[in-house]
Amino acid sequence: VTEDNVSNVEAEIGRQLGISAARARELHILGAMSSGFTSGTVTGTNSTNGFMYSHYAKAHSELDGKILTVPGRKLVITHPYTWYYTAKSTFSETYGSAMGSVGEDVLAKYYKASIFGDVDIYTSNYITAATNATGYKWSADGLGYWEPRSIRIEQERNASARGDEFVCTLRGGSKVLVGGYGVRLLQYSTL
Numbered sequence: 001v002t003e004d005n006v007s008n009v010e011a012e013i014g015r016q017l018g019i020s021a022a023r024a025r026e027l028h029i030l031g032a033m034s035s036g037f038t039s040g041t042v043t044g045t046n047s048t049n050g051f052m053y054s055h056y057a058k059a060h061s062e063l064d065g066k067i068l069t070v071p072g073r074k075l076v077i078t079h080p081y082t083w084y085y086t087a088k089s090t091f092s093e094t095y096g097s098a099m100g101s102v103g104e105d106v107l108a109k110y111y112k113a114s115i116f117g118d119v120d121i122y123t124s125n126y127i128t129a130a131t132n133a134t135g136y137k138w139s140a141d142g143l144g145y146w147e148p149r150s151i152r153i154e155q156e157r158n159a160s161a162r163g164d165e166f167v168c169t170l171r172g173g174s175k176v177l178v179g180g181y182g183v184r185l186l187q188y189s190t191l
Contacts, residue, residue, distance in 0.1 A: 036179050056115060072139070076185070083121070143176055154169075
């Protein structure tokens with residue numbers, strides 16, 4: 001495809017490698033949270049009410065009740081289906097209204113909302129959708145991610161294939177630094 005191709009092969013390979021690298025990072029961080037945030041589970045799993053604001057408030061109180069070394073913003077990661085049930089819990093079919101802009105934001109991508117003044121909610125498709133899906137809420141100083149160097153891409157000509165081969169190397173790691181700085185969120189996320 002190299003000699004007579006009308007598209008930019010290097011740019012497309014770079015785009016796909018970027019997507020793969022981002023996926024690998026996200027899965028690695030989710031894995032670290034799964035093994036590191038093991039206490040303080042907040043459960044709100046049912047298909048009628050979903051994970052409501054009262055559940056987020058409980059998780060918020062769990063972290064605010066602890067003495068954090070660096071107070072500041074907290075983060076939530078959840079499955080998109082779970083956010084649907086949170087938005088559903090705020091919607092009144094009788095009055096046709098939604099609390100704030102939540103009803104309009106159900107289909108927004110990744111960043112969903114900021115609640116309680118210091119909590120940012122994001123979604124991830126890499127969380128498994130299930131009756132008991134696990135999301136997380138944590139203080140930013142409770143989780144660390146490091147990358148000693150940026151992604152490395154090497155191009156090599158393969159004459160027998162009449163094309164180029166690209167090899168990608170990414171090094172990085174993630175760890176929960178303080179297990180008590182995060183809580184698990186058990187949420188309903190099946191449609």
